[in-house]
Each structure stands twice: as structure tokens, then as C-alpha cells.
Amino acid sequence: MSKRKITGSAVALVTPFKQDLSVDKEALRRLVQFHIAAGTDIVIPCGTTGESPTLTAGEQTEIIEIVREEAGNKILVAAGAGTNATDNAVTLAKNAEKAGAQALLSVAPYYNKPSQEGFYQHYSHIAAAVSIPIIVYNVPGRTGSNMTAQTILRLANDFENIAAVKEASDNMSQIIELLALRPQSFSVLTGEDPLILPFMALGGDGVISVAANQVPGEIKQLVTLMREGNLEEARTINNRLRRLFSLNFIESNPVPVKYSLSLMGMIEEIYRLPLVALQEENKEQVKEELRSLGLVN
Template identity: 40%
Template sequence: MNIQEAKQRLRGSIAPIVTPFKKDHSIDFEAFRKLIHWHIASGTHGISVTGTTGEPSSLTVEERVDVMKEAHTAINGRVPFVPGTGSTNHQETMYLTKKAQEIGADAALVIVPYYNKPSQHALYKHFKTVADAVDIPIIVYNIPGRTATNLHVETLAKLSRDCENIIGVKESNKDFEHINRVLLNCGRDFLLYSGIELLCYPMLAIGGAGHISATANVVPDKVAEIYDAWVEGDVKRAQDLHYDLMPLNDVLFKDTNPAPLKAALGMMGKINPDLRLPMDLPTGTLQDEIRSVLADYVEIADGIGLK
């Protein structure tokens, strides 16, 4: 996919799929493939794996590559494939991004390095070096609440000017003023995705390309429909979906993502909901709340008990 084609196709709801584990905490690839098929059948516009929701910090580098390969095979070209390839380690990010290109990904989602809190100058060098090493499009992933570092608009704008294949950003940033300035400074054709559930609809209104929303794991049809309704000019339907999903969005983020999300998918009978330590399922009280809210949106599988 060339740059111009990517800018046309990489739009809508790009669902960040969870990485399901078996009881022994090995990766459940059968459940993983079923999730991908379900998403595509539900109208999801693109698939992302090994981003925040896919628990990449709980996976080995080899497992991340295996997940990318399995996803690419399961998707089989039906929708764009955008794996997360970022890490706190520069060489690891380089390796995973090159692997994504080798596997056949349509783009790579590269997170701002976490924990080590690099300067803006260092961030520029990091992303430029990664972008220069591959031909596939790069979508920068800015999530300051989890990385402890905010990629400044000026840094992103310089990257967009200097690296043709840095074509967009996933902004998991609650500062909506910052988000507006991304398109002002990077250009209106720069692909802006919401990573904040309550900003999925508002970002479309300012010219966003879509969203990469964890909630899509539970209701992929509704999250995709927000985008579809907007591009079809049905503003009221998009607004209605925005507000309809707010209770679900709220409960899915009462504990660290993807713990509530995996609990919800377990209640739906889609996956075994286990996480790898140091992550764990929500407490029983929150599980009850998730189950109560979830029942308003989807069918709860019989006999499912997570406590």
C-alpha cells in the first residue's frame, strides 16, 4: 500500500484486538482468529494487534511477531492491518517494525517510548530513524497517560514534514486543544485517530480519520457505525451512538485496560478472560458492574462466572 492509498484506506474504526490467553497463559490463537473474523463480519474497518489493548508488555518479542503473523493470515487482505510495533527499547521497535513490513502489514502503529521519558529532540530522532528504516506507513501513537511523555505538536509536525511515511497519529490525549492543533500544524490530510473513547465522535467533527477504540472489542458494529454514520452525513445517528456508548465506555475504563475489557469478553463467551501478571482481572464488585452494564448492549453467555 503506497502512501496515498494508505491515506484513503486507513480510515474508520481500526479495532485494537485483545490477545487472548489459555488457562496456562499461552496465547489462544484459535480464539484470536475467531475474534478477527467476528470483527470483520461486524463491519470493523481495520485491525490492529499488539497495541496497548493487546498487552504487548506481557508478550515476548517472539510472541509479538507470532501474533502479527497470525493476524495477517486471518485478515487475508479483507481490511487494512496495522500492528503495534513500538517499545520502550529503540532496537526492539526497529526490529518489530521491520518484521511488520516483512509480514505484509499495511502500516505500523509506533508508540511514544514509555518509562524512560525521552526529550522532544530524542523522540524526533527515534521516530525518524524508525520511519527511515521501512517503506510502510507509520502511525505515531501518543498516549501520555501511560507513557509519561507527551509528544508535542511541533515535534509531530516536524516528523510529518521530514518523513513522508509518517502519515498519522493515534491521540490518546484528553487535551482536545492539543488535538485540534495536530491537524492545524501537520495538515488537514494527516490521519488523526482518537484513542479516547469519548472523543471518537468529536474527532470526526474536526476532520479526524477515525478511531482506534478499545470498546470496539465488545461492540465492533456500533463503534464502526459511528464512523459510517458520520461519513454518510447522518450526524444525529453518530451523536446518538456517541451517547449510547458512554455508560459502556465508562465501565470499561474503571480499571486498567484491557482488564475490564477481557472480563467483558469472557462474560460474552468470546475468550478465556485471563491476563498475565502483573495485570489481573477486576475485582468481583467491578465484575458485577461490568456485567450489569454489558447486559444492556450484548448477550451474556450462560454460566459465565469470573470471580
């Protein structure tokens, strides 16, 4: 297993589609190069921001292979590979490792609402099936249930390749507990862009970011400034991006961010159902903010 600690600025990468709804491979390669140029530390294809529920197993493999090929050794590739049936999650994890992923992001089982022991058993099976680092993804707002700090820490202590957690909540008491009691080699990352500054002030290791799709350089800079303890400059960036963070969730992610990238000339504005285009009034708000940030004319 790679001993490289999972830290810094990670992008939850969108999946670009063509008009016929197939994966736009050329646009996908452009996005990876965009992140390499911006200094993003980790690229995460096939996560929920990548519309993973709508991807076939073959598409997941192909996307990971393309991203890995384009990334080379310039940026770490941590692929989304999770679902709510443990056997299927194990298969996705094995496929991602075979496709070249250097780490995995595995979402906590959603809808089933397992007990804490159920969460533990789910991840223990995945950890036993692959050799690459696993990022546990706790996102109660989407899954319907919370993995407790105790369960996450138990996994971190019991499995060497459970290397990090993406804590996508604003449960600050849980975040503080994770940061205080984690093993030294275990990373705690936020999945909430508006919380990067306070999260890292508490000792967090970085972010898995939606806004990094649009402003990768500034997200990397914000993380770096917080790591260096430069609170004043970090506040300036945080304030500049505050409204963008909010607008990215004006409708379901990744709809606003994919619309943004289409305006920026990076991808076509294509979604797979059940996601649909932004309402017109919300498009205007997003476009206005992108203009104010100098991202579009």
C-alpha cells in the same frame, strides 16, 4: 509504501490466552473474523490493549502472521511494534513488517521522558528502517510525557511513511492544531472512545478503539455517521455506549474488555501478570452494562 490512507474504525485488539498462558490461536482467528463481519476497517494486534509488554518477540511475530493470514485483503492489519529503547523499537518494527503487517502502531517512548528532539530522532530511526506506514502513538497518560503537535507535524512533513497519529489524550487544543496544520495525506485518529463524536466533528479521521472489541459494528457506525455529518444519529449511538466507554477503564485496560469478551464467549478470561482479574464489584457493573446492551444474557 501503500498509499491507502489510515482512516475509519480501528480496533485495538486483545490477545487471547489459554489457561497455560500461551496465545490462544483459535480464539485469535475468531476475533479477526468477528471484526471482518462487523466491518471494522483496521485491526491492530500487539498494542498495549494486546498486552504487548508481556509478549515475546516470537509471539509478536506469530500473532501478526495469524492475524494477517486470517484478515487476507478484507481488513488492514496495523501491528503494534513499539518500545522505549529506539534500537529495540526498530527491531520490533522490522519484525512486524516481515511478519506481514501492512502498517505499524509505534508508541512514544515511555518512562524515559525524552525531549521533543528525542521523540523526533526515535521515530526518524523507525521510519528509515521500514517501508510500511507508521502510526505515531501519543499517549501521555501512560508514557509520562507528551509529544507536541509541532513534533508530530515535523515528523509528518519529513517522512513519507509517517502516515498518522493516534492521539490518545483529551488535549483539544493540541488536537485542533494537528487537524489544522497536518499535511493532506496525514491522518489524525483519536485513541479515546468517549471523544469519537467531538473529535470527528473537528475533522478527525477516525478512532483506534478499545470498545470496538465488544461493539465493533456500533463503533464503525458511529464513525461513519460522523463522517457523513449525521450528528443526531451519532449522538444516539454515543449516548448508548457512553457507560461502556467508561467501564472499559474502571480498572486497567484491557482487563474489563477481556472480561467482557469472556462473557460474550469469544475468549477465556486469562491475563498475564502484572494484570489480574477485575474485582467482583466491578465485574458486576460490567456484566450489568453488557446485559443492558444486549451483548450477554
